[in-house]
Amino acid sequence: xxxxxxxxxxxxxxxxxxxxxxxxxxxxxxxxxxxxxxxxxxxxxxxxxxxxxxxxxxxxxxxxxxxxxxxxxxxxxxxxxxxxxxxxxxxxxxxxxxxxxxxxxxxxxxxxxxxxxxxxxxxxxxxxxxxxxxxxxxxxxxxxxxxxxxxxxxxxxxxxxxxxxxxxxxxxxxxxxxxxxxxxxxxxxxxxxxxxxxxxxxxxxxxxxxxxxxxxxxxxxxxxxxxxxxxxxxxxxxxxxxxxxxxxxxxxxxxxxxxxxxxxxxxxxxxxxxxxxxxxxxxxxxxxxxxxxxxxxxxxxxxxxxxxxxxxxxxxxxxxxxxxxxxxxxxxxxxxxxxxxxxxxxxx
Amino acid sequence: xxxxxxxxxxxxxxxxxxxxxxxxxxxxxxxxxxxxxxxxxxxxxxxxxxxxxxxxxxxxxxxxxxxxxxxxxxxxxxxxxxxxxxxxxxxxxxxxxxxxxxxxxxxxxxxxxxxxxxxxxxxxxxxxxxxxxxxxxxxxxxxxxxxxxxxxxxxxxxxxxxxxxxxxxxxxxxxxxxxxxxxxxxxxxxxxxxxxxxxxxxxxxxxxxxxxxxxxxxxxxxxxxxxxxxxxxxxxxxxxxxxxxxxxxxxxxxxxxxxxxxxxxxxxxxxxxxxxxxxxxxxxxxxxxxxxxxxxxxxxxxxxxxxxxxxxxxxxxxxxxxxxxxxxxxxxxxxxxxxxxxxxxxxx
DNA sequence: CTTTAGCACTCCGGGGGGCAGAGTGCTAAA
DNA sequence: TTTAGCACTCTGCCCCCCGGAGTGCTAAAG
Numbered sequence: 240x241x242x243x244x245x246x247x248x249x250x251x252x253x254x255x256x257x258x259x260x261x262x263x264x265x266x267x268x269x270x271x272x273x274x275x276x277x278x279x280x281x282x283x284x285x286x287x288x289x290x291x292x293x294x295x296x297x298x299x300x301x302x303x304x305x306x307x308x309x310x311x312x313x314x315x316x317x318x319x320x321x322x323x324x325x326x327x328x329x330x331x332x333x334x335x336x337x338x339x340x341x342x343x344x345x346x347x348x349x350x351x352x353x354x355x356x357x358x359x360x361x362x363x364x365x366x367x368x369x370x371x372x373x374x375x376x377x378x379x380x381x382x383x384x385x386x387x388x389x390x391x392x393x394x395x396x397x398x399x400x401x402x403x404x405x406x407x408x409x410x411x412x413x414x415x416x417x418x419x420x421x422x423x424x425x426x427x428x429x430x431x432x433x434x435x436x437x438x439x440x441x442x443x444x445x446x447x448x449x450x451x452x453x454x455x456x457x458x459x460x461x462x463x464x465x466x467x468x469x470x471x472x473x474x475x476x477x478x479x480x481x482x483x484x485x486x487x488x489x490x491x492x493x494x495x496x497x498x499x500x501x502x503x504x505x506x507x508x509x510x511x512x513x514x515x516x517x518x519x520x521x522x523x524x525x526x527x528x529x530x531x532x533x534x535x536x537x538x539x540x541x542x543x544x545x546x547x548x549x550x551x552x553x554x555x556x557x558x559x560x561x562x563x564x565x566x567x568x569x570x571x572x573x574x575x576x577x578x579x580x581x582x583x584x585x586x587x
Numbered sequence: 588x589x590x591x592x593x594x595x596x597x598x599x600x601x602x603x604x605x606x607x608x609x610x611x612x613x614x615x616x617x618x619x620x621x622x623x624x625x626x627x628x629x630x631x632x633x634x635x636x637x638x639x640x641x642x643x644x645x646x647x648x649x650x651x652x653x654x655x656x657x658x659x660x661x662x663x664x665x666x667x668x669x670x671x672x673x674x675x676x677x678x679x680x681x682x683x684x685x686x687x688x689x690x691x692x693x694x695x696x697x698x699x700x701x702x703x704x705x706x707x708x709x710x711x712x713x714x715x716x717x718x719x720x721x722x723x724x725x726x727x728x729x730x731x732x733x734x735x736x737x738x739x740x741x742x743x744x745x746x747x748x749x750x751x752x753x754x755x756x757x758x759x760x761x762x763x764x765x766x767x768x769x770x771x772x773x774x775x776x777x778x779x780x781x782x783x784x785x786x787x788x789x790x791x792x793x794x795x796x797x798x799x800x801x802x803x804x805x806x807x808x809x810x811x812x813x814x815x816x817x818x819x820x821x822x823x824x825x826x827x828x829x830x831x832x833x834x835x836x837x838x839x840x841x842x843x844x845x846x847x848x849x850x851x852x853x854x855x856x857x858x859x860x861x862x863x864x865x866x867x868x869x870x871x872x873x874x875x876x877x878x879x880x881x882x883x884x885x886x887x888x889x890x891x892x893x894x895x896x897x898x899x900x901x902x903x904x905x906x907x908x909x910x911x912x913x914x915x916x917x918x919x920x921x922x923x924x925x926x927x928x929x930x931x932x933x934x935x
Numbered sequence: 936c937t938t939t940a941g942c943a944c945t946c947c948g949g950g951g952g953g954c955a956g957a958g959t960g961c962t963a964a965a
Numbered sequence: 966t967t968t969a970g971c972a973c974t975c976t977g978c979c980c981c982c983c984g985g986a987g988t989g990c991t992a993a994a995g
Binding site (some may be wrong): 341343379381387389391392397398399401475476479480488495562 | 593692746
């Protein structure tokens with residue numbers, strides 16, 4: 240059943256108002272804001288809306304509060320898709336001028352920026368490929384007991400570390416090792432890497448094997464870490480400013496959930512760049528009476544990252560959605576610039 | 588003026604009790620715990636202790652609460668230096684089995700571990716050298732428009748990144764560049780690096796200069812970032828469990844301070860590994876009614892890192908101090924293992 | 936001189952009761 | 966169908982009261 244235009248208007252006013260005041264909104268206030276009709280009329284309409292499940296009444300003789308169903312309608316149809324003001328776009332771009340080399344740190348930086356921009360807690364994740372692979376290895380000798388391992392992974396990410404070797408190596412051994420690494424340990428899953436390591440075990444001298452396995456296990460570790468979608472959260476303290484989280488226990492519970500949850504935070508659908516989850520629409524119990532807005536951005540090399548915002552159900556969906564999209568676009572652009580053109584990448 | 592033995596005993600009981608209950612402690616409770624004397628006697632002593640400034644009374648007819656001065660005496664003399672139980676040592680070592688390559692991430696990991704171990708918020712910092720310098724450069728060509736820059740810095744830290752070059756380069760150019768970098772841009776401050784860059788400007792072909800400056804500016808950036816003592820905090824939510832921070836505003840204030848403060852958190856004296864700052868002893872206003880316990884650990888290459896714990900003045904100093912020292916020792920050991928022996932390092 | 940018991944006093948915190956304000960539902964009239 | 970009017974309801978807040986915990990003081994005992 241469709242709502243009349245006026246009912247929708249009223250619902251919109253209720254949501255708009257409640258979003259900002261966090262207090263049940265009464266018929267008089269609505270009438271004042273709509274003009275043309277009296278509060279009594281509004282009251283009749285309100286009664287209907289409650290009946291239909293779009294609004295709720297904390298108790299008789301209090302104003303109305305939107306129900307999840309009401310928010311849903313609001314988000315789907317009523318909400319005025321906000322455009323970012325020039326000023327805001329400017330600010331977003333500015334805060335994305337982060338000179339960060341490492342992806343992870345860039346994310347936590349961006350997370351903080353988003354959080355302070357929307358005034359809600361955020362979480363970010365670089366959705367790594369399910370399985371990262373090494374593209375290329377290099378070894379840079381430092382002395383006869385240590386060398387720098389450089390590994391290039393999918394998506395042109397580079398990792399390197401000084402490795403203290405378990406035994407002395409002649410300088411001329413390094414090129415051989417590098418060759419072996421590049422020919423046998425690139426472009427395969429970490430699982431396969433371990434298997435191949437076993438396979439070559441009896442084909443090369445034991446010392447060489449020792450070194451090789453040290454390097455390979457470093458590589459495997461790094462790859463798995465990079466592939467593992469780590470979620471970093473920021474700005475959890477913003478919660479404390481909201482009336483619904485003035486209760487320390489509640490705030491603590493949600494904060495702990497955010498800090499601990501590694502996998503179970505909402506992600507957007509594959510086909511749409513923005514997803515809004517309202518209250519009970521969330522699967523995690525801890526989020527049952529909060530809302531989540533989550534956007535995704537492209538990292539190139541068909542990887543996607545995501546930014547999410549967690550807030551009360553009366554979150555300012557329009558603003559948050561607009562700003563979040565702004566950031567997501569900014570990040571997509573940022574990565575587009577950093578990455579090599581994909582053509583170059585495939586030609587090997 | 589020295590306190591009598593009994594006064595000290597009483598003070599100790601008051602602090603011990605208050606630390607755990609967060610409620611003013613009364614004469615009866617003290618008498619019960621001490622035995623031998625009646626509550627009336629205790630009351631006389633308490634009055635003296637208030638007079639002398641070691642205790643405070645929230646209001647007439649409430650129990651007593653330790654004053655900062657009281658805590659100070661407690662920490663200096665009364666507190667039983669706790670030994671870590673085997674179990675605890677075990678746990679600390681376990682949580683330090685972090686397989687992290689990057690210093691920064693290791694720190695935030697360790698910070699989280701400490702926080703969950705002492706149940707207070709923590710902050711950590713790797714006190715980088717005031718000015719990091721590059722020790723060695725390598726360039727690994729990827730194609731004619733990009734290469735991997737590898738830079739080794741003080742303390743055997745290695746950074747690398749894929750750099751998209753502003754113009755095409757012949758393969759044979761790279762060795763020349765590397766030479767130039769290693770001969771002119773290592774072991775000098777970033778300031779000097781920029782100056783040298785200017786100096787060579789007219790001695791090499793313009794294209795080469797363009798590349799060089801791109802690489803050098805990446806290096807400068809990385810060095811400055813690595814040298815900058817970044818402070819990372821963890822476990823701020825622990826605050827919410829404490830009765831003194833059930834007030835959302837207070838908690839929010841302190842959390843914001845922790846999140847924002849980059850430089851003004853307490854550091855231990857150079858000569859001692861552990862420092863305890865009680866309430867007003869803190870210089871930052873935001874910490875005036877909290878206490879801080881901070882420990883330092885060695886990273887080798889005469890760099891030091893620090894771990895701090897922030898809590899209410901009635902923090903459990905004995906336990907926190909013991910556990911924090913345990914972590915600091917663990918970290919010192921951890922880095923000792925990772926670093927190369929310093930001898931090797933200086934021989935170049 | 937110190938310790939103890941006794942006692943009056945103070946103050947906090949929690950549990951009613953009352954009251955104003957905001958908002959509703961209903962009815963009757965436009 | 967809309968509106969005005971009115972009685973009704975419920976919350977939040979203030980105030981008051983009261984019990985409990987703890988103190989300070991005094992006077993007696995060791």
